[in-house]
Amino acid sequence: MEVLIIGGGIIGLSSAFYLQQAGYAVTVIDRTDMQQGCSYGNAGYICPSHFVPLATPGIVRQGLKWMLNAKSPFYIRPSLSPDMISWGWQFMKSATRAHVERSAVPLRDIALLSKRLYEEWTQTPGLDFSYDPQGMLELFNTEENAHHAEETIKEAKSLGLDARLIDKATLQNMEPDTAINALGAVYFPGDAQLYPNQLMNSLKDWLRTHGVQFRGNEEVTGFITDGNKVKGVKTKTAVYAADHIVVAAGVWSRDLARELQLKIPMVGGRGYSVTFENGPYKVRHSVILSEARVAISPMNGNKIRFGGTMEITGLNAPPRMQRVQGILESVKRYFPAYDIPLPAAEDVWYGYRPCSADGLPHIGTLERYPNVTVATGHSMLGISLGAATGKLVGELVTRAPLSMDISPFKVERFS
Numbered sequence: 001m002e003v004l005i006i007g008g009g010i011i012g013l014s015s016a017f018y019l020q021q022a023g024y025a026v027t028v029i030d031r032t033d034m035q036q037g038c039s040y041g042n043a044g045y046i047c048p049s050h051f052v053p054l055a056t057p058g059i060v061r062q063g064l065k066w067m068l069n070a071k072s073p074f075y076i077r078p079s080l081s082p083d084m085i086s087w088g089w090q091f092m093k094s095a096t097r098a099h100v101e102r103s104a105v106p107l108r109d110i111a112l113l114s115k116r117l118y119e120e121w122t123q124t125p126g127l128d129f130s131y132d133p134q135g136m137l138e139l140f141n142t143e144e145n146a147h148h149a150e151e152t153i154k155e156a157k158s159l160g161l162d163a164r165l166i167d168k169a170t171l172q173n174m175e176p177d178t179a180i181n182a183l184g185a186v187y188f189p190g191d192a193q194l195y196p197n198q199l200m201n202s203l204k205d206w207l208r209t210h211g212v213q214f215r216g217n218e219e220v221t222g223f224i225t226d227g228n229k230v231k232g233v234k235t236k237t238a239v240y241a242a243d244h245i246v247v248a249a250g251v252w253s254r255d256l257a258r259e260l261q262l263k264i265p266m267v268g269g270r271g272y273s274v275t276f277e278n279g280p281y282k283v284r285h286s287v288i289l290s291e292a293r294v295a296i297s298p299m300n301g302n303k304i305r306f307g308g309t310m311e312i313t314g315l316n317a318p319p320r321m322q323r324v325q326g327i328l329e330s331v332k333r334y335f336p337a338y339d340i341p342l343p344a345a346e347d348v349w350y351g352y353r354p355c356s357a358d359g360l361p362h363i364g365t366l367e368r369y370p371n372v373t374v375a376t377g378h379s380m381l382g383i384s385l386g387a388a389t390g391k392l393v394g395e396l397v398t399r400a401p402l403s404m405d406i407s408p409f410k411v412e413r414f415s
């Protein structure tokens with residue numbers, strides 16, 4: 001049985017990993033050389049602590065304020081494109097307290113499953129990705145967020161997750177390498193960190209060694225259908241036949257889904273990161289700066305990555321260095337000794353998070369085409385949920401019992 005996976009990001013590669021193990025002949029096809037996409041330069045958090053989806057009542061209010069500031073963590077370029085309008089409408093409808101409450105358990109469950117699977121991967125010969133289960137610190141420096149931190153801890157505990165309020169002195173003891181300007185932090189001991197570039201390269205090597213075929217620099221432009229079966233895909237130069245097709249093309253899955261008469265409202269939430277190797281900046285835990293929405297990730301022993309912003313401007317807009325400047329200035333507000341110079345544009349990475357309209361992924365086999373499985377829309381959580389999504393795709397394709405209830409992630413929920 002031959003499976004063709006469209007997309008060689010974390011979701012596609014993780015799916016390939018489980019499908020290869022299930023004995024399938026797997027081909028991964030990607031329109032790029034698979035070196036730079038969203039799954040590479042991200043912050044690498046494995047975060048069961050992120051049980052709140054992007055669509056919340058607060059983000060709409062806060063987002064409108066932030067839109068006026070070029071260095072702020074969030075920006076939407078107003079647009080009349082039908083994709084943007086459809087996404088915006090569904091996003092506003094989803095940003096309710098009830099949706100946040102409904103989403104917490106499924107997000108927790110898929111994150112915990114994923115974390116357990118990444119731990120299994122650390123024992124898999126040939127896979128190496130600097131997995132570090134030291135937990136995450138979410139720093140705050142306003143009274144409003146100190147109060148919010150207490151609420152978060154209550155909610156986390158009610159979900160059975162470990163979350164602790166850390167005062168300024170304890171925070172400084174946990175991060176002794178530089179002075180910190182914060183009122184305190186929430187510590188999530190159950191979170192972990194990995195080095196995404198290494199994960200992706202290691203997965204590709206492992207898959208190649210185990211017989212998975214790769215077709216790089218080939219863009220899927222359409223599908224060949226026969227009744228309710230998809231027999232293969234078309235690229236500009238070739239046709240690939242397959243028994244089962246997995247659509248894991250990140251934010252571009254929206255356009256491929258349309259070819260299958262399926263509506264997945266999704267936009268690319270662009271984020272930026274800069275990485276320093278053997279530099280003077282040091283943190284011992286993964287850190288989030290709550291007010292600034294900036295992530296600081298220690299990676300692979302000698303690296304540190306600063307990342308953030310959510311910029312919704314279409315998929316071809318030139319990068320905006322003001323956003324990167326905003327990230328680095330935010331770091332200095334919490335870590336006053338860190339005067340991080342703005343790097344040259346070519347040293348700044350950016351990627352497009354596949355932001356679904358309700359902040360939940362779309363994972364499932366299509367009702368209309370039972371030999372097509374879709375896995376996309378992971379927004380800010382594609383790495384965290386990557387291993388579990390691959391496992392679930394493997395189970396869907398092989399029709400094995402599912403590791404968890406995936407009904408909240410139904411692919412057709414907006415169709």
Ligand SMILES: Cc1cc2nc3c(=O)[nH]c(=O)nc-3n(C[C@H](O)[C@H](O)[C@H](O)COP(=O)(O)OP(=O)(O)OC[C@H]3O[C@@H](n4cnc5c(N)ncnc54)[C@H](O)[C@@H]3O)c2cc1C
Nearest residue numbers: 007009010011031042043044045220250271381382383384
């Ligand atoms: C700054 C930043 C920080 C982040 N930090 C974290 C974090 O700490 N933890 C976390 O869990 N997540 C994080 N994320 C989010 C995470 O990176 C994404 O959710 C994840 O990478 C999405 O993976 P994917 O496989 O769905 O998509 P992608 O990585 O975008 O892969 C999709 C692939 O499909 C290919 N493709 C598209 N269209 C076609 C086509 N027609 N034909 C063939 N190939 C096609 C693309 O070339 C691409 O390689 C962060 C993102 C950003 C930007």
